[in-house]
Amino acid sequence: DAGVTQSPTHLIKTRGQHVTLRCSPISGHKSVSWYQQVLGQGPQFIFQYYEKEERGRGNFPDRFSARQFPNYSSELNVNALLLGDSALYLCASRLGGTLLETQYFGPGTRLLVL
């Protein structure tokens, strides 16, 4: 079975631009979470979606938004990109909505903002 997939794998943008990152969860998983991992740091929680509704939001500005589609795939959108948005963006899926369930991470999308 396929694991969590993310696209694109790498992306280069310039300041002020907008970016959309995509995630497909493991088949049957209904929850998707997004994390930002800056170089040398641990992943930092951005959003969790469960059954197409936002279940949680981390301390990120409104430039960050996300949504989950009927097929449970998800998009993370970032507007007005800043140099500090350069990071590895990780998507994780879990079967249900509770944090105690194991979450499975994708390989991430590496975003570079110039």
Add this chain to the structure above:
Amino acid sequence: GQQLNQSPQSMFIQEGEDVSMNCTSSSIFNTWLWYKQDPGEGPVLLIALYKAGELTSNGRLTAQFGITRKDSFLNISASIPSDVGIYFCAGPLMNRDDKIIFGKGTRLHILP
């Protein structure tokens, strides 16, 4: 706010040695998670701990949930080259059922 402090930040060991790393917080956690991240990959869950004092093993890995609920330890016995990577502790914030926080990681290097 709540944060997780991992030590050491990095380790250089010889193949075959045992490894010990820990994670501490000023706040109580009800669950401790240990992940490993290989280069170019997302983190993979190694061990989950749900009860104070719990000791859980996964092959050569053993993790413990501290009695105070403010710390956790991960030990790796007889290290092998594939143990190289970054080890993260993580846990859900108290009174927040939607958010998991991660430590900054311990980077493990194995010398040939």
